[in-house]
Amino acid sequence: MLDLNQPHHRINILTGEKVLVSPHRNNRPWQGKVEEIANDDRPQYDPTCYLCPTNKRADGTINPDYKDTYVFTNDFSAILENTEEGEYNNVDLLQATAERGICKVITFSPRHDLTLPEMDVPSILKVIDLWQNEFEELSKKDWIKYIQIFENKGAIMGCSNPHPHGQIWSQSSLPNEILIETARQKEYFAKNSVSLLKAYLDLELSLKERIIIDNAHFVALVPYWATWPFETIVISKRHIQNITEFTPDEKEDLAKTLQELTIRYDNIFSTSFPYSAGMHQAPVNDGIHPEWHWHMHFYPPLLRSASVKKFMVGYEMLGGPQRDITPETAAEIIKKQSTIHYKQA
Amino acid sequence: MLDLNQPHHRINILTGEKVLVSPHRNNRPWQGKVEEIANDDRPQYDPTCYLCPTNKRADGTINPDYKDTYVFTNDFSAILENTEEGEYNNVDLLQATAERGICKVITFSPRHDLTLPEMDVPSILKVIDLWQNEFEELSKKDWIKYIQIFENKGAIMGCSNPHPHGQIWSQSSLPNEILIETARQKEYFAKNSVSLLKAYLDLELSLKERIIIDNAHFVALVPYWATWPFETIVISKRHIQNITEFTPDEKEDLAKTLQELTIRYDNIFSTSFPYSAGMHQAPVNDGIHPEWHWHMHFYPPLLRSASVKKFMVGYEMLGGPQRDITPETAAEIIKKQSTIHYKQA
Ligand SMILES: O=P(O)(O)O[C@H]1O[C@H](CO)[C@@H](O)[C@H](O)[C@H]1O
Ligand SMILES: O=P(O)(O)O[C@H]1O[C@H](CO)[C@@H](O)[C@H](O)[C@H]1O
Numbered sequence: 001m002l003d004l005n006q007p008h009h010r011i012n013i014l015t016g017e018k019v020l021v022s023p024h025r026n027n028r029p030w031q032g033k034v035e036e037i038a039n040d041d042r043p044q045y046d047p048t049c050y051l052c053p054t055n056k057r058a059d060g061t062i063n064p065d066y067k068d069t070y071v072f073t074n075d076f077s078a079i080l081e082n083t084e085e086g087e088y089n090n091v092d093l094l095q096a097t098a099e100r101g102i103c104k105v106i107t108f109s110p111r112h113d114l115t116l117p118e119m120d121v122p123s124i125l126k127v128i129d130l131w132q133n134e135f136e137e138l139s140k141k142d143w144i145k146y147i148q149i150f151e152n153k154g155a156i157m158g159c160s161n162p163h164p165h166g167q168i169w170s171q172s173s174l175p176n177e178i179l180i181e182t183a184r185q186k187e188y189f190a191k192n193s194v195s196l197l198k199a200y201l202d203l204e205l206s207l208k209e210r211i212i213i214d215n216a217h218f219v220a221l222v223p224y225w226a227t228w229p230f231e232t233i234v235i236s237k238r239h240i241q242n243i244t245e246f247t248p249d250e251k252e253d254l255a256k257t258l259q260e261l262t263i264r265y266d267n268i269f270s271t272s273f274p275y276s277a278g279m280h281q282a283p284v285n286d287g288i289h290p291e292w293h294w295h296m297h298f299y300p301p302l303l304r305s306a307s308v309k310k311f312m313v314g315y316e317m318l319g320g321p322q323r324d325i326t327p328e329t330a331a332e333i334i335k336k337q338s339t340i341h342y343k344q345a
Numbered sequence: 346m347l348d349l350n351q352p353h354h355r356i357n358i359l360t361g362e363k364v365l366v367s368p369h370r371n372n373r374p375w376q377g378k379v380e381e382i383a384n385d386d387r388p389q390y391d392p393t394c395y396l397c398p399t400n401k402r403a404d405g406t407i408n409p410d411y412k413d414t415y416v417f418t419n420d421f422s423a424i425l426e427n428t429e430e431g432e433y434n435n436v437d438l439l440q441a442t443a444e445r446g447i448c449k450v451i452t453f454s455p456r457h458d459l460t461l462p463e464m465d466v467p468s469i470l471k472v473i474d475l476w477q478n479e480f481e482e483l484s485k486k487d488w489i490k491y492i493q494i495f496e497n498k499g500a501i502m503g504c505s506n507p508h509p510h511g512q513i514w515s516q517s518s519l520p521n522e523i524l525i526e527t528a529r530q531k532e533y534f535a536k537n538s539v540s541l542l543k544a545y546l547d548l549e550l551s552l553k554e555r556i557i558i559d560n561a562h563f564v565a566l567v568p569y570w571a572t573w574p575f576e577t578i579v580i581s582k583r584h585i586q587n588i589t590e591f592t593p594d595e596k597e598d599l600a601k602t603l604q605e606l607t608i609r610y611d612n613i614f615s616t617s618f619p620y621s622a623g624m625h626q627a628p629v630n631d632g633i634h635p636e637w638h639w640h641m642h643f644y645p646p647l648l649r650s651a652s653v654k655k656f657m658v659g660y661e662m663l664g665g666p667q668r669d670i671t672p673e674t675a676a677e678i679i680k681k682q683s684t685i686h687y688k689q690a
Contacts (some may be wrong), residue, residue: 001432001433002431002432002433002441002442002443003431003443004427004433004441006425006427006428006431006443007423007424007425007443007444007445007446008431008441008442008444009441009442009444009518010401010439010440010441010641011440011441013437013438013440017521018518018521020423020444020520021441022422022423022424023673024425025421025422025423028421029403029421030499030505031505031506032418032503032504032505033500033501033503033505058374076370076374077370078352078365078367078660078667079352079365079367080351080352080369083351083352083353084348084351086346086347086348086351086353087346087347088347088349090348090548091360091548092358092568093544093545093569094353094355094548095355095356095358095490096349096353096355096356096569097347097353097354098347098348098351098352098365098499099352099353099354099365100352100355101352130612142554146664148435148660148663148664150660150663151659152656152657152659155378155656156378157656157659158377158656158658158659159377160377160378161376167659167660168500168679169402169660169664172364173354175363175365175660175664175665176362176363176664176665177507177663177665178664179453179663186542187618189594199436199438200438202434203438203439204589207565220543224438224441276658276659276662276663278659278660278662278663280663281358283369297662297663299662311497311503312499313497313502313503313504313621314493314495314502314503314623315423315493315512315520315623317515317621317623317642317644318493318520318522318623318625318642319491319493319494319514319520319522319523320520320521320522320623322423322683324423328425
């Protein structure tokens with residue numbers, strides 16, 4: 001037995017890591033840093049924005065007058081396609097390996113003033129189409145082993161341009177998080193012949209404590225081991241390895257799920273809710289990965305208001321993550337939000 | 346062979362994790378969030394500060410008129426001493442365990458206007474004495490398995506009060522980072538009969554590329570796998586398990602090392618340099634840990650200026666950490682700083 005109102009830690013089944021939960025700590029007064037609230041009043045077109053249609057980018061390219069989405073290689077890519085192979089190892093203490101990759105930027109809409117929660121389902125579907133295409137094209141290059149699709153939303157999340165956009169980093173080796181999620185899913189699948197996330201989803205659907213959205217093809221919920229205050233995970237009901245396997249029906253449901261989840265987020269503090277979000281999918285060109293189950297993480301930093309975030313510092317950096325409100329309380333708060341965006345209400 | 350000017354990843358030998366290095370990316374223009382620069386002009390005594398001598402704290406306690414350091418139990422502790430044991434496990438998918446602990450706050454000085462780099466060596470020695478005492482006292486409680494000594498410096502690092510202070514969280518289980526560093530050090534020690542960090546230190550001292558400070562008892566250097574832009578690690582030359590083993594000479598050298606390192610940090614951008622820093626030490630009341638080698642991590646977020654930090658978001662949260670300048674460039678920058686604090690110069 002365990003009293004969940006007392007301090008405890010929970011295990012993240014995808015990584016094996018602990019998160020410390022301090023339910024009693026929620027009434028801590030905050031005397032620290034308050035964030036500026038981003039100006040949400042933007043024009044539909046901004047002549048100085050390098051993502052708006054027809055504008056010029058850093059490398060001199062003129063963006064086309066695109067009508068839905070637009071994708072291009074990041075002008076300041078962290079990894080590059082033409083990097084040569086190489087390795088350095090000094091008695092196993094200094095170890096480095098060349099990393100090859102392609103970094104792309106994807107605009108979600110020509111409209112500078114929108115964000116995912118303000119876009120309609122057909123427009124979000126266009127973004128999902130693009131994600132599918134890009135995943136398929138990138139995985140044709142046999143040196144690419146992993147493709148990370150993600151979005152940084154809000155200045156507080158290091159996003160340098162409010163024009164709605166995401167990124168895709170694809171690379172020649174598997175990143176840390178994928179190595180560990182692969183190992184954990186593999187172990188579970190070998191033992192139980194069912195994917196870890198399918199088993200987890202079934203359990204959560206029977207308990208109904210942390211479920212936010214449950215439609216024909218997707219579930220959005222606050223994971224039992226949520227680290228960020230309002231962290232959620234979107235899991236496909238079908239056990240599939242990557243986004244290219246989604247049927248038209250599934251894509252429609254995914255668009256609806258992303259729209260509803262981000263509307264609920266914006267409504268919590270009546271603000272454009274910042275987050276980093278991204279899909280975790282099976283590695284590519286790396287043998288078969290029947291253990292892998294597609295999912296998407298949302299890591300939002302806000303804690304108490306539009307201007308007070310959770311700091312993952314100090315103990316968190318040196319020991320491990322810590323949270324104040326319980327995942328169940330967070331789920332309650334997200335669940336009670338309207339599915340109409342506050343700007344429309 | 347590997348060209349370190351091309352994108353590559355390096356391995357953190359203490360955790361086994363990769364960090365992606367993008368040396369070419371340093372000239373990326375920054376159009377994103379700029380941080381407010383903290384007002385550094387503080388009075389020696391602030392009547393509204395709950396850490397200053399003789400002031401009242403949240404729980405009504407009046408602080409004594411202390412002259413050096415002062416320690417008390419955190420009024421908003423994340424873990425509590427009186428938590429009862431308990432466990433919950435639902436088919437290994439939902440796992441939680443009660444966590445018992447004690448969170449303390451330590452003021453470094455009665456002076457509200459100082460920080461470590463502005464304190465003299467005898468005053469820093471008083472802080473080290475207190476760390477030693479606290480570690481010794483806390484480890485007498487046999488249910489405490491790990492003691493995390495750390496400091497969050499600067500509003501940008503979630504520090505809610507500029508009065509110089511640190512924290513100590515002690516707890517009934519080992520946090521993630523300690524579990525992994527223990528496993529890695531154990532493996533190396535079993536194989537080589539020398540501690541991982543002793544072997545690493547000897548190699549770095551022979552290469553001299555990343556060394557910042559090298560005195561009789563301590564070395565401060567930019568680790569080969571540094572994640573944060575100006576990350577450093579302080580390693581004791583003697584292979585010891587925890588702070589209680591330091592001799593008076595070693596403590597004196599540690600005080601000098603901390604003072605010089607933080608002065609160099611402040612001088613980089615002529616600002617009070619924010620960071621989270623903390624010691625990693627052997628677990629306590631947990632059998633013997635001959636593999637453990639005392640060290641202290643400094644994780645500072647600033648990248649380009651006093652107001653532009655590195656954001657560990659998006660790819661970093663979903664894949665793994667990424668850095669722009671190389672650890673060697675960072676070491677060069679820290680090395681060329683004066684050891685006289687910019688406010689004194
Ligand atoms: O206890 P404090 O200083 O108010 O809080 C700060 O340090 C803690 C330990 O690193 C973190 O959990 C908090 O997020 C941070 O704001
Ligand atoms: O490429 P951007 O959007 O300028 O940069 C942002 O996202 C990247 C990927 O998550 C991070 O490495 C950067 O720290 C962040 O500022």
